[in-house]
Amino acid sequence: xxxxxxxxxxxxxxxxxxxxxxxxxxxxxxxxxxxxxxxxxxxxxxxxxxxxxxxxxxxxxxxxxxxxxxxxxxxxxxxxxxxxxxxxxxxxxxxxxxxxxxxxxxxxxxxxxxxxxxxxxxxxxxxxxxxxxxxxxxxxxxxxxxxxxxxxxxxxxxxxxxxxxxxxxxxxxxxxxxxxxxxxxxxxxxxxxxxxxxxxxxxxxxxxxxxxxxxxxxxxxxxxxxxxxxx
Numbered sequence: 001x002x003x004x005x006x007x008x009x010x011x012x013x014x015x016x017x018x019x020x021x022x023x024x025x026x027x028x029x030x031x032x033x034x035x036x037x038x039x040x041x042x043x044x045x046x047x048x049x050x051x052x053x054x055x056x057x058x059x060x061x062x063x064x065x066x067x068x069x070x071x072x073x074x075x076x077x078x079x080x081x082x083x084x085x086x087x088x089x090x091x092x093x094x095x096x097x098x099x100x101x102x103x104x105x106x107x108x109x110x111x112x113x114x115x116x117x118x119x120x121x122x123x124x125x126x127x128x129x130x131x132x133x134x135x136x137x138x139x140x141x142x143x144x145x146x147x148x149x150x151x152x153x154x155x156x157x158x159x160x161x162x163x164x165x166x167x168x169x170x171x172x173x174x175x176x177x178x179x180x181x182x183x184x185x186x187x188x189x190x191x192x193x194x195x196x197x198x199x200x201x202x203x204x205x206x207x208x209x210x211x212x213x214x215x216x217x218x219x220x221x222x223x224x225x226x227x228x229x230x231x
Contacts, residue, residue: 003081005050006041006074010058011065016097016119017159019067024055027084029075030103032126032136033197035192037166041074042198052085059092068118070094088114097106097121102147103140112154118156120151124187125177126169130152134168145180152184159186160224164216166206178223186229187224189217192231 007025010016012166015023027041027049038045059066069089076082077100097119101196111117126134128141151158160181162169172187181187193212194205208216211230220227 001084002017002052002078002142003079003085005052005055008050008055010062010191012070015070015072016068016095017157019095019097020065021068021070021095021097022055022059022062022066023070023072026071026073026076026079028078029101030078030199031075031101031125031137033135034197035163035168035202035205037193037195038074038199039196039198052088056088056092056147059089059094063093066094068097070097070099072099075101075103077101078106082107082110083114083116086111095119099123100145100147101125101135102151105143105146105150108147110151112150112156112185117154117156118154120154122148122158122160124148124160124162124181126162127173127179129176130173148181148184159188160184161188161230162188163190163192164182164208164213165192165202166208167202169210171212171219178220182223184224186226187220188227189213189220189229191229201211 003026005024006027009023012023013020029042069201089096095118099121100119102122131139191208197203208230217229
């Protein structure tokens with residue numbers, strides 16, 4: 001069984017730190033974050049699948065310009081065909097970065113144990129006690145916690161990151177996330193960008209200023225080896 005590839009960005013110099021990559025967007029997600037900027041990927045409706053073979057051919061054609069592939073979504077780890085797809089990418093010699101919400105630690109551990117991932121970015125939506133409020137879905141906090149631990153111990157490059165929205169996130173939330181993930185290698189505060197969002201009421205939502213993002217990053221400095229802010 002393949003994976004539902006709904007979109008491709010042929011070249012990115014910012015989505016895989018220090019590398020050039022192609023981005024594969026997989027459809028489907030088990031969260032319903034109101035500020036999600038890829039709402040068309042959530043339900044997978046009205047978007048035909050792009051054959052995996054087509055992606056492989058694109059990568060072969062662009063081999064001299066690409067270091068790797070970033071697999072994002074939606075949520076890639078809900079798809080049972082993910083390991084096989086990544087094996088095909090690795091067979092072609094590409095590095096693989098995975099973006100995940102951490103709800104499937106079993107899949108994550110499987111991929112890491114098989115050596116299929118070179119970089120993992122886990123989206124930390126909120127402090128564990130506030131997850132369900134922010135993502136608007138039922139959440140197994142134990143799975144989220146386990147995924148974060150697996151990534152920290154896996155021995156691959158990784159980052160944790162939180163997209164912050166004034167309506168949903170506070171300075172106290174950043175402190176609570178820091179207490180939870182204390183000692184993790186990298187943590188990024190990412191500013192929410194209004195526009196096309198899952199919840200229409202967020203499409204003209206206010207945003208944190210660059211100064212405010214910097215202040216939130218400063219709160220996190222105490223807990224992580226490396227902290228940054230992305231506007």
